[in-house]
Amino acid sequence: MSNLHLIDHPLVQHKLTLMRRKDASTSTFRTLLNELSSLMAYEVTRDMPLQDVQIETPLEPMTGRMIDGKKLVLVSILRAGNGILEGMLSVVPGARVGHIGLYRDPATLQAVEYYFKMPGDMAERDIIVVDPMLATGNSAIAAIDRLKRLKPKTIKFVCLLTCPEGIAALQLAHPDVPLYTAAIDRQLNDHGYILPGLGDAGDRIFGTK
Ligand code: URA
DSSP states (O other), rough: OTEEOOOOOOOHHHHHHHHSSSTOOOOHHHHHHHHHHHHHHHHEEEEEOOEEEEESSSEEEEEEEEEEEGGGEEEETTTTTHHHHHHHHHTTTTOOEEEEEEEEEEEETTEEEEEEESSSSSGGGGGEEOOOOOOOSHHHHHHHHHHTTOOEEEEEEEEEEEEEEHHHHHHHTTTOEEEEEEEEEEEETTSSSSEEEEEHHHHHHHHHO
């Protein structure tokens, strides 16, 4: 499972535990998600390529190293993925943003696409797909299937929480896509929710319940 990256930094674990609590308010949940997303951005961008750039310090010229943030695309799986964007963009502000809308058919739990909007030149870009919960894996797999048709340079997937079922499904469908998560929970329930989890991430981010 070399493509599985568990982000077990103490700050990440601490904030995640605060978010899971059922009495965390919408604003607390959102604030923590922003903070966590910034921390996860450090991990997921760790191997991003650097370019040499010539700069001048107040004392002399030097060769510095910088990432080309514009080549990076954060792809949010609507709607909960949007909760991760702000925190990640605070770390890589030059990144472009794409959105993919998929809803889960309540009967089959399969992903159905209703929206897809990406920047141009996807063949030159590195993609980070974001969704707080990797549960059945159906949405992630469908999103990555669709994105692969655009032949991007690389694709990574980042979530807050997953479970053995979600990992197995994603790794079976897309063994080449690195998966970053802050926790691997026990299991899915019959409705496709992660246990112990944190409930419905979209409802908790947007206060819709
Ligand atoms: N989506 C959520 O928001 N929560 C889960 O537990 C699973 C999928």
